[in-house]
Amino acid sequence: MTTLTNQIRLQIAEKSAGSLNFLALLRWALVIIFLWFGGMKFTEYEAAAIAPFIEHSPIMSWLHALFGVQGASYVIGVIELSTAAALILGAFQPIFSALGAAMSAATYLITLTFFLGTPGVAEATAGGFPAISAAPGQFLLKDLVLLAASLSLLFASVPGPWLNVQKS
Helix, strand or coil: CCCCCHHHHCHHHCCCCCCCCCCCHHHHHHCCCCCHHHHHCCHHHHHHHHHHHHCCCCCCCHHHHHHHHHHHHHHHHHHHHHHHHHHHHHHCCCCHHHHHHHHHHHHHHHHHHHHHHCCCCCCCCHHHCEEEEEHHHHHHHHHHHHHHHHHHHHHHHHHCCCCCCCCC
């Protein structure tokens, strides 16, 4: 009987198939974003800027109660820098390719939930939802593309029927 470990064969996303070499662009773009944003979480400026998102989040609001505004920002910064590290290692080790992409996808799934509770997402002067404000609405909407990039890396890291590309 084959174990689950033997059934799931992980690989480095951009090395999974010849026509997917361009995925390296997505990996390194995500690395830059997570390094930059993660590093910023250790500043007072960034902690204050993300506080309204955290405060109104259906998933993350507990962070403020447990750690305070700056502490919550530190926790998020550590997670974001860890995601960057996993993405970097993922260029060389298959397990980290899948892990970093999964962490990245989880990040953007969570930030997209900010649409549900963050005040000011819908633009009242344009008739309300689906019209969205420049900030925070359009700021949050860009995470949809980052989620797609993360999922592209993840799906290429874990071979399956969704990866129907011939190796070159």
